[in-house]
Amino acid sequence: MGYSFKNIEKKWQDKWYSEGTFYAENNTSKKKWYGLIEFPYPSGQGLHVGHPRSYTALDIIARKKRMEGYNVLYPIGFDAFGLPAENYAIKNHVHPKVVTEQNIKHFTDQLKALGFSFDWSRVVNTTDPNYYKWTQWIFVQLFKHGLAYKTTMPINFCTGCKVGLANEEVVNGVCERCGSPVVQKEKSQWMLKITEYAQRLIDDLDEVDYLEKIKTQQKNWIGRSEGAEVKFKIVGHHKELVVYTTRPDTLFGATYMVVAPEHPIIKELESEITNLEEVQTYQKQAQLKSDFERSELNKEKTGVEIKGIKALNPLTNTEIPIWVSDYVLITYGTGAIMAVPSHDTRDWEFAKKFNLPIIQVIESIDKNTICDIEKEAFTDVATGRLINSGFLNGLSVEDAKKKVIDCLEENGIGTRKVNYKLRDWVFSRQRYWGEPIPMIYCKQCGWVPVPEEELPLVLPDIEDYEPGENGESPLAKHKEWIKTKCPHCGKDAQRETDTMPQWAGSSWYFLRYMDPHNTEALASKEALNYWSPIDWYNGGMEHTTLHLLYSRFWHKFLYDIGVVPTKEPYAKRTSHGMILGANGEKMSKSKGNVINPDDIIEEFGADTFRVYEMFMGPFDQTAPWSMESIRGCNKFLDRVWNMQEFLVDGNSYSPEFEKMMHKAIKKVSSDIEEMKFNTSVSTFMTMTNEFYKQKRINKAEYSTFLQLLNPFAPHMTEELFEIIGSKNTIANTPWPTYDESKTIDDEIVVPIQVNGKVKATISITLDSDEDLVAQKVHENQSIKNAVADRTIIKEIYVKNKIYNIVVK
């Protein structure tokens, strides 16, 4: 009697759908649970085997929560704007809208075939005008609250295609598609002030349950540092050069300064610079470099001294040279640094290369610490003590920092300053396939938002969606669309032609799921109050610093303006590991190691696929695909199916069997909560082996087993549940409970060690008296042999765990 997964899986999927088994109600009288997975980008390749890993995991949790009586929301949608669809469209001359529709259709079929318990009545699609109306609405609110502004930013510009490129499309400094050099080009861009939320994005991490590594990575990305801004006078000039430093204590050792190539002071003091041509050549070279080149590994430091101007060290009053180098970034701090080669590694390398003076101002109080500034910079803060530093001499680094900043503040040459690495969010793209930015430029009134009642501002359905010359947005070519009236003064005005980045739609989609068909608001107050916050959000580590931070930022803003009821969107965040190809490398077409989920479902069925992905390894770690291993999971499910032959009537519990069942319920219940799905599956396998040994199983045991396995392999377990005569579908039965006392063994095996090595084991009654245990230990022949002729120094008994004898 074989298991025909094809018909059975289809049967249950249809049944769940037609009976609305997994529909979530907005019914505030029920306790809710909201589980979220990152909605997919519907790419042309179809579903990746990585998607089901995350989706199955949360599906298991969602199914368990339903059985525990929660009103569960487990939604799905499509993040459908973005570059690949547009590039595909340009290449194959199919409209991105058509491509996207086809892809969504394909993804939907694939997702349904995997039997996820999604509420299919709540699907959202970021390219639907009814959806992006609210994406645009949020942007307008951001603008009205001063959090959206325009500024000039460099973009990657392909000299061949004449278009702006995403960082991802720049490979080794050349365009990914045509191989032409990529240069930095200045462009006016919309920016969002995420930096205004930097501190709150750090602080509120204390209130949420994220994996520690996610919190750490976000904090490091935001990169708060405490230091000082210090003003350096330019000799013979009223101008000053302001630097940011986290080490103001080393100010006496600042022997030169460095500015970023883009620093405005070069332009301002142009007339004073005696080697202007050389400096400008360096600036041009830096401009040609992509981000990649500027951050290349082990790069030789480059730079040019700006001759004709000097700065004054404010504490030593010594004249010091000013250099320009691309190791200083215009985007961080003030775009200028004071260089202390004795105590900063990069400054040290630079000084060595260009023969600049190195003055030691810190020595180590620890004699074992090597501190030779001729060989390398001394950067140890903990053991440092100030020398050659006037009034700071003898102080620790920490005390010197305080004292020097106080001094700088008193004399008006510096201030305490907190800095963040986090930069504002570049929000415009010169692309077609995105939400139009609903802004209008009026010569008189400046930037004016499209009136809210006119939203959505629908993306025009143009045929000519290829990029324009000079990196303009494709929309810029459509004069009739651009031309409009200023909503403010009514005069002729122009629409913004840039579109939003893909991050926009995904920054709030979880709110729309709560009330997806609302036409009056992004979601009703009742829905938001009921479903917020998301109880559990699982996604990839690669989204930790961008999507996760962006959506937290938007959510906090929406909280500030009274739209959402919680400060944080996600109460809990976990992450899954990537699935690699069978050769241990990332799956890619070029490596030929891609696994198509359709083939797996075709050959083994959805249940095997799901069980395998949960069994393949620890959920949060990368795991290679294995065709052999998936066959093993298929075999396991066949064994579960064939177990129906062992079914017997009546009460066949043996005490051992009963204990095994209680232990298993406990183990699987806690494993699911801790996402230890791999050990849950091995528990199921061990149980199955046990059932095979006994060749008998009663209906109650089999039912419980099927209920536990149901979240992992929903189709087969439902079918078996029906076969053994249960009327209800498992999805509507309560999650099995266990009796704690029946999970504890009264006879236990305790290992006996001699000098930490196991020599024997004894069997004792739980919680036996120590004397009794000791007696048993010393009666043991192996132990007698092991301690013979030796002196017992000490005996350690850890109750019910281990007995160790230390001998000499």
Next chain:
RNA sequence: GCAGAUGUGGCGGAACUGGUAGACGCACAGGACUUAAAAUCCUGCGAGGGUUAAACCUCGUGCCGGUUCGAUUCCGGCCAUCUGCACCA
């Protein structure tokens, strides 16, 4: 270079708060069933030594060191691999 992670048999992995390392699965080997194969069922399976067989002994969780009666687990220092990135002063 910076940040985050990972390293255990032939392979994927297990091991609760520091307490019998290798659960479970794959691969492999042997057996049962079969005319035969596949499938299925049963048994064995870290390495080395030892024994007719066992018992038993030694080594073993990337490397070096430390703490401890006892370390895959804690601490210090290395090495390698993966992921992300913005040389972050």
